[in-house]
Amino acid sequence: MLTAIVFYILATLCVVTAVLTVTLANPVTCALSLIACLMCLAGLFAQLSAGYVAILQVLVYAGAIMVLFLFVVMLLNLTREEADEGTFGTARALTSLVCVAFLLDLYVFVDAAVGTRDFTEALEGFGSLAGVGEALFSRYLVPFEVISLLLTAAVVGVVAITRRQLSVSKASEPLKVAR
């Protein structure tokens, strides 16, 4: 019973903050509600016996990615007009309707497939750091290596794309700063 109550609270909060993220006008408040949403999601992960994922969710998302977002939002220091979105017109309403259709479709599929299924009792240690860690380093060794490349690519990419600005201002010493 308690699980159910917690679930409904978390789920409601999660969805409401998600909706707020895409509807609020100010990017800063958008980012903040996204953080809230991700936190609630971490709670849901925990409920699904994914403790490790839940912790990572808080650390990586709320701790790192969203900070990056907030940083950029502040950096760009958008003026009022820039940030302002204008009214929610018919085209957007219609687009949203398409999305609702998508949602309904999705629900039909999901409900037909797993509508009646229930969770079985979780085994001891399911979703723990040890379990996930072992999977990461055995079965998922290749993806794990790929992710390191991916991060390298991201770093190189970001450096490359932002370096230009630096070299414009400090032409003599472009690289040392970036690296």
Place this chain on the structure above:
Amino acid sequence: MLPIVLPVDTGDLTALGPLLAVLIAALGVLTVDMTFEREEARGRWSFIVGLVGAGLAAGCASLWQWEAPGRAILGGALYADAFSSFFDVLLATLLGLTLVVSWYCLDRVKVKPAEFTGLAVLSFSGMFLMVRAADMLTLFLAIELMSLPVYVLAGLSAGSKTGREAALKYFVLGSLASAILLYGMALVYGVTASLGYTDIAGYLATASRESGVENPLFLAGLALMLVGLGFKVAAAPFHMWTPDVYEGAPTPVTTLMASGVRAAAAAALLRFLAGAVLLTRGHWMMLVWALAALSMIAGNVGALAQTNVKRLLAYSGIAHAGYMLLGLFALPRGAGGFSMYVAVYALSVLGAFGALQWFDDRGRETVDIEDLAGAGKRHPWMASVMTVFLLSLAGIPPTAGFAAKWFVFAAAVQAGYVGLALLGVMTSLFGAYYYLRVVIAMWMDEPADISGADQSPTTGLVLGLLALAVLFIGCFPGWLWFLADLASSKLV
């Protein structure tokens, strides 16, 4: 403490040779980038390292025992089979050619050679992974590894007005497509309880009709994955980004996007649909049918009104995605046609963009057809080379494009999809029209003030050899078909 057993054995490493070669080259380029002080040396050495990597990759791939049965290695994350070797050779060739034909153009479009080479090689390592991915997770990561550097590359030109816009558009749409792909993977995982292709195929083979391919969740997941992969091969209606991004990105980057990225995406699509999913179920084919038809129509019709060569090639690329999909209708025989089409298209379009770079001596973002006017008079050699590539794209004998089209059309006709093949024949009429418009402009119009005079002879030579190869494949397509068929028919 849990015993952690790394699932690596030395036999696997030989199978991974091409991938490792490119990975090492990528790291080598990064090292070079950090080692040398002078921009020029950085550029030159990273270029050399990249080329060596491509050469090694091609060499390793061709050492593979093509007749050997394929198997999953490294804990089931990657495949080692003839299919990946076929695409290894292709991708290594594309990488080498991309670097060579772009080399002299980078300066003009104000992209630093070291950055271009580094990101291109990284992107290519993603492609090498894509064609051998054996589970959905690896596939997803490989796609991201391929895409992220390209997003950056599109916006890398310092002087470009449109590069960053192209990068943004590509990024936003690419991320949207990736997310859709990921959601599809989640749904498929929800049904099959596994990420591996083999398990998915096994599940489908054993499951009853109700819970198997007819499972609604599975269908929805497949559809979403099709969207994600369809985006990368630029099949309609997921193609909208192509013209804008191809036009806005610097031409060397467009070259890479049009050849390498799409070849890898097509290979991954074939591997997934043919290997993991038993594709030959009627209603499911209807979807592919619709995508193929829509792509052929949208691409060919869209290209008609274009005056910008890059946009024109972008639209035509959409049409080519449609022709490729034709090969999917006659599995398993069509698989060879599909792979061959991908290879021929990638080589031809790379040549076309390479020649475009050669002509565009100022590194402009837009190259209009009229800019090429009279090229035949000023640079008859290069104009001939460009003509060969365009004819190949148009599918006119005796170029490779005709042979490739022949195989996919024949496969579709044999499988009974006559209507679609006829649609292909008819839309390729449009194709001939717009490609030949460029040809006519080059040979019959008054010369424009395009000089291309101080162009590199090396680039010209490489493009000339590529054109000869395209003609050679057109005259003797048998060996390529044999390899493609050998590599692909076992997937199914």
Place this chain on the structure above:
Amino acid sequence: MGLETLIALVVLLPLAGAALNGFFGQLHGKRLSGYLACAVMAASFACAASAVAGLSGLSPASRSVTSVLYTWMDASSLRVEMAFTLDPLSGVMILVVTGVGFLIHVYSLGYMAHDDGRVRYFSYLNLFVFFMLVLVLGASMPVMFLGWEGVGLCSYLLIGFWFEDAAKATAGKKAFLTNRVGDMFFALGMFSLFWATYQAGSGTLAFAGLKANKHLIEQATVGAVPLATFAALCLFIGATGKSAQIPLYVWLPDAMAGPTPVSALIHAATMVTAGVYMVARMSWLYQMAPGVMELVAWIGALTALFAAAIGLAATDIKKVLAYSTISQLGYMFLGVGVGGYVAGIFHLVTHAFFKGLLFLGAGSVIHGCHGNQDIRKMGGLKDKMPWTFWTFLVATWAIAGLPPFAGFVSKDEILYEAYNSPHGSLALWLAGVVAAVMTAFYMFRLFTLTFLGAPRMGKKDFDHVHESPAVMTVPLAVLAGLSAVGGALNLPGGIAHALHLPRVLSDWLAPVFPVEATAHASNEWALMGASVLVALAGTLGALHVYYRQKTVPVADNARLTVPVRMARDKFYVDEAYDILIVKPVRGLGRFLAGPIDKRVIDRVLAELPPAVAYWLSARVTSLQNGNVQAYAVVLFGGTVAILAYLTLYLR
């Protein structure tokens, strides 16, 4: 040398010449490139002649030798070999192609002597001959298609060889477009034939294989239409493109922009006859589709009439010849359409002689007049250019259908077939006869205006007119000889019978064509007499108007009667094409390209259910061009559509 080797050599020698000139031409020099090109042509002709001689040594039933170079494409059940078949029909064709081709190469040595692009020119010309030989020798439809596309390509390259003015570029575009329409139908016909044989378990595209499986093709249908009819129709539309028949003829007159020897070789003697050859090659298929045969005959007859009518009013020497080519091609189609395959091929051969000669003669005139092509500004060239004059007279004589030259014999045979064949009719014959009058008329008009009468050009220009060098006049003389005696190849049945002479071509081609010999009707002499009379009428009419009355065509539209003016403006066909086809196609392109990028939502969604559309449009217009979100909406819309389809499917 074995026959197979000879056949391969016939094809490959011109390719080698093209490659040598193309790759190394700049090295071995401009002068040498021409001699090299001529040498390979001579060698190729020699090989062709000995191959045909070898073929004639075999028994008539076994006169079909296939030389397989290698397997071109092998997609499991469909195997296409790069193979060439020499049989009596292709034998005739290769002799014409290499023989006339050789003469035109020699002529080009003189004609192109001062052109900087000579190396390129000879390289293209050799390449063209190669593709033409592939076309006629190809043992299967795809190989023929290879040649079919290849000759088109070379033709465009050569049309655009001199690209000083924009009109030539437009000419090239027109040629591309109309030919591609034809090519598409060719491909459709090819695929439908493959489909029919594949369905029955023996998929093939080799001519021999298709012919052997003709019972399968006869049984197959496309919807309610017999497949044979469908395929024959598609192939014929393809032929109209290549052979410049109604409605796809518009490109040929414009193709005259190229150098004149090119017009002679490609747009008169060889390439444009490919359609006729193809119909003859597939004669067994056409026999299964009598309706299509009738269409072929009528299209041919109408084209013959229509083009001859335009020829009456044209004033450019090459344009007159171009329309006359279209008209003569119409005759050939009339011939094959009524089942007179031998007659059609015979006319093809004689036409290659005299039309090649006419074009070369015209080239000599243009050469001598320093580029002037307007016959209103010529006249009196007779004494200045005696060789050209006499040879041109022979050719004009021949094409006008005056006995005893080649054109008379072959045209007479077509008219004879048009009247007497089971597929023929009085109406077809009449159309042919009327066209014959017009032909004689406009040809002698051309001849008179060019060579006779007083010069109508400036005195200074006239003084500079000179005869062409021997390298050009000798080919003229050879072709004149052939045009004069070529009729002996296939004497009219009555004459042959009376003199106990063989009908060489008929006997030679007998193994190839379906045996449907038209009995020697008693009306043969009457028909022949009628032919002579109409040819004479046309000739005398032209001489009367242009020689006796010294009429010169005028530029002023007001003084022309309406039909003449219409004829001179080509019946406004180009304009009609522009309005009916070019503009719609472009418009379609714009219309359909628009939605994809421009105002995506605006157009794509607005064209969907109108109720939704109107509601949308106001908001939609605010979405700008190139808006990434519009693209995203289409992407996601596609996704939703797929899911919706699956939902429906699951129901």
Place this chain on the structure above:
Amino acid sequence: MTPAPIHYLVVSALLFTTGVVGVLTRRNMLVILMAIELMLNGANLAFVAFSRMHHQLDGQVVSVFVMTVAAAEAAIGLAIVVQLFRQRGTVRVDETTLLRG
């Protein structure tokens, strides 16, 4: 009522769709990037829920990877947006429409 897989999947679908709505309708590129994060998280929730349902760790592992990918994607995306902002002085997608046709 104890939450069953379907409940989590509904939440996941809602998150994903909300993200799509954001991508399709918001003009501010930064918010669009956030919306993409929402979509990825929706997929993650589905993975974790299925993982729990099947009693099998693969789904959780995927979600860990996806977080990393999201970080990389966000970094690249933000860098592109910042550069575009420097060049054009705007972060509105409807104002970056030079490329069209």
